[in-house]
Amino acid sequence: MENAVAALRRFNRAYTSFAGLLDARYNGSDMSLAEARALYEIAHGARLASDIQAVLRLDPGYLSRIVRGFQTRGWITRGRGADARQRPIELTPAGRDAFSALDRTTHDRAAGQLAGLADADRQALTAALDSMRALLGGGGVAPYEIRTFRAGDMGMIAARQAILYEPYGWGRPMEALLGEVTAAFVRHFKPGRDQCWIAERAGVMAGSVMLVDAGDGVAKLRLLYVEPWARGLGIGGALVDRCVAFARDAGYARIALWTHTVLASARRIYAAAGFHLTETAIHHDFGRPEQGETWELDLADIAREA
């Protein structure tokens, strides 16, 4: 731990001077860093001042002035939302131009910083930057996207969960189980009967879940997880919803799943989705006694409600 803290602090120091974050003016432009960041958010779809303010953590008053500055420069217009308190921001062509000029100088500056690197170094750095961003959290306005699985996802799912469950002391048996379950999924994948969904934030895996045919009209929900840095966005619930919708369309009678009592946040998600606990049992699969739980959701109930 101390090791990691020291490394992070060393990096912080080096990065502060590297990125020139102390320069008030952003690159050579006539914008401050705060203005540049706000314009970026607007150009990438942010419409409401409150959204920008939340993402960038700016003082609302300060942001209000920044936005008015954009308006007087003719970069944006402000409308009126369904909610009359809101003043939605629309980028004008001039605003688009201003952003693309800014974008280009930012790009050139980054390219300049990387110019001295050898090809292999640049690629290693790219990989390191992305994995670091994944570890520290995605960031950005778009909350998340959900897609179905593709090559390499199985391994990533197994890897992430092996790491996240490590602190529970479940060790190698858990890692082996993860490998077996994910391998079995692709080995026996039947389109229309099985599926796996991945939630991504800014291109980084933020969570996943899979649903497999367990026979007798039962679909089994497996390996639900959400990255710690992506929690609180409703990703877990959204993934479970996908499973439920898919299972209903596929004609399954019910969904069953196996989880552990210690995984409190997962339990909350299942309960919220309408699952109920049907069985509890202590097992020793992970090297030490652990309380496993079976939960079920009767799809006929759901259909009746809808």
Next chain:
Amino acid sequence: MENAVAALRRFNRAYTSFAGLLDARYNGSDMSLAEARALYEIAHGARLASDIQAVLRLDPGYLSRIVRGFQTRGWITRGRGADARQRPIELTPAGRDAFSALDRTTHDRAAGQLAGLADADRQALTAALDSMRALLGGGGVAPYEIRTFRAGDMGMIAARQAILYEPYGWGRPMEALLGEVTAAFVRHFKPGRDQCWIAERAGVMAGSVMLVDAGDGVAKLRLLYVEPWARGLGIGGALVDRCVAFARDAGYARIALWTHTVLASARRIYAAAGFHLTETAIHHDFGRPEQGETWELDLADIAREA
């Protein structure tokens, strides 16, 4: 190149909010970021305002005021140098206290940011931070390092190879096989008989290999791979060497491996390490006919040579 630029910019954005570099006050202290950085330099031996100014790239006038602020707070005293224009800075005990308080809050904040990470993630992050610092700072970085496996590596290995072999059209059967092989490795791992090595560059997996007991004094070398961007550094050969050394120490009589004719660079590595082709056979495991090869290395030969 564009790839790297995009990654750097993504990272910059994510990191700016992560590190809270926009906050005027440094952490919760009553210092600005510039003051905190100046105090850091002084506490680490900077004596002359001009030195600090050069390192931190601050306006000399601004720095002068910052330093006077420290002086009025009783944190420093200013002397007279051999060169009478200089006003060397000396830290007082009170100044040392102020710095260590600042140092502690910085430390605690960093520790807090890392608190949510699992052990394996923290290790990966530490390695990535240090090599990124080296790469961005223009310094060289060790071409690669080799370590034994830890939590999450099995999934990563399976994921990377599933993606790399996708162009060969081996598809899901290959991905399933990768999951099964890696899962079996951890499931049956016997210390001293089996091992898996990971090559890392910039804290990112650059290649790996595993060696497992196949019975009858035979060790099986499996899943050797090197990332495309890390090729030409000798990583493949180094990984195979680890296997050979380990197998000899463990008392294996020979090493066998199964590969494919299309994987030309892997074949070269095996040949260079002294393996020879013993068998070729067409199989249909990956959905279409593929020529598999068995290679072997007699460890008695190696011992005789050494």
Next chain:
DNA sequence: TCCAATGGTTGCTTTTGTCAACTATATGAT
């Protein structure tokens, strides 16, 4: 000996950012 450069300071200014009060609208509980 004189002039350009260096280390550092000061006055003045603009920018940046913070805080609290305020308007207008929406929401939820009773």
Next chain:
DNA sequence: ATCATATAGTTGACAAAAGCAACCATTGGA
């Protein structure tokens, strides 16, 4: 329907941060 409370955004007043240019004292070299 009403009232308290929350939300979206704005404004005024202000403090801090940062930049700029002029300046002094000293040094070092031509």
